[in-house]
Amino acid sequence: MTPELTYLVYAVILLVVHALVQATFSDLSKGLGWALGPQDEQRDQNVVAARIQRSLRNYIETFPGFVAIALVLAVSGRGNETSALGAAIWFWSRVVYIPAYAIGIPLIRSIVWFAALAGLVMMIFTALSGAPA
Numbered sequence: 001m002t003p004e005l006t007y008l009v010y011a012v013i014l015l016v017v018h019a020l021v022q023a024t025f026s027d028l029s030k031g032l033g034w035a036l037g038p039q040d041e042q043r044d045q046n047v048v049a050a051r052i053q054r055s056l057r058n059y060i061e062t063f064p065g066f067v068a069i070a071l072v073l074a075v076s077g078r079g080n081e082t083s084a085l086g087a088a089i090w091f092w093s094r095v096v097y098i099p100a101y102a103i104g105i106p107l108i109r110s111i112v113w114f115a116a117l118a119g120l121v122m123m124i125f126t127a128l129s130g131a132p133a
Helices: 003-030 032-036 047-076 081-103 106-128
Strands: none
Touching (some): 003 047, 047 081, 047 106, 081 106
């Protein structure tokens, strides 16, 4: 399996873990009774739970792009050290993004977001460059 596809598997695992963390924080902040009930009424969640929810939404917005480019690299055979590094940067930046956002560190959160974007760009440039590696 290529490094990009390996990170794709890790990214799916991160998606599941992220969704579970978000649901846990949200349910705990809204109350266990509400979480176990029909959830008919709307309840606000605490600040940390809301941040984790927004970080999950951001992950879901960028995840399809990572999936697409990882698959393009695998199918085309154009993956190389640069695209593998890009996949690693994207993945580990997304891991760091969750606590950085939850804790509310504005500058670090933004830097980590741009690092993830840089990882995707590295993968895109590799996919668009010349012949297969």
